[in-house]
Amino acid sequence: MENIYLQALMGGGLIGVASLLLMLFNGRVAGVSGITHGAITSLAPANWWRWLFLVGLIIAPLITALFGYGLPTSMPVGLPQLAIGGLIVGVGTHYGSGCTSGHGICGIGRLSKRSLVATLTFMLSAIVTVAFVNHVIG
Numbered sequence: 001m002e003n004i005y006l007q008a009l010m011g012g013g014l015i016g017v018a019s020l021l022l023m024l025f026n027g028r029v030a031g032v033s034g035i036t037h038g039a040i041t042s043l044a045p046a047n048w049w050r051w052l053f054l055v056g057l058i059i060a061p062l063i064t065a066l067f068g069y070g071l072p073t074s075m076p077v078g079l080p081q082l083a084i085g086g087l088i089v090g091v092g093t094h095y096g097s098g099c100t101s102g103h104g105i106c107g108i109g110r111l112s113k114r115s116l117v118a119t120l121t122f123m124l125s126a127i128v129t130v131a132f133v134n135h136v137i138g
Contacts, residue, residue: 007069019105022053031102032057033093096121 019030026049028035039050065071075082093099096118098107104122107115 015101015105016109019101019109023106029098029102029106031098031106033090033099034102 015030022028022030028049030053035050035053039047039054061069061071077085089099096103097114098118100119100122103112103115103118108119
């Protein structure tokens with residue numbers, strides 16, 4: 001499949017279907033930060049699904065690589081920048097009561113006003129960051 005737009009459409013569709021199935025069968029929102037936090041902080045047997053979800057996030061790119069899709073071969077930033085970025089995202093998900101997947105995919109799908117505001121904030125922050133990095137720093 002050479003068309004990057006078709007790949008993005010298929011990937012987005014699969015994320016939507018997975019989120020819907022998680023909500024239907026488990027009654028949970030597919031917010032990755034909440035799922036990760038719950039997996040790490042509680043080893044209760046009822047949390048097995050959280051670990052499966054996280055393992056799926058890790059192996060999905062490896063499975064798609066078997067079908068000819070490329071994986072990144074390098075990172076444009078070093079480990080310290082990656083760690084700082086991860087901490088900033090973690091603080092943001094704490095104060096924003098969720099992450100982009102929880103608010104952007106599931107929250108907007110449920111017509112949540114709070115999720116709409118959170119998603120608009122995420123997107124505005126991303127636009128400002130890219131503009132700053134590309135036009136001020138770079």
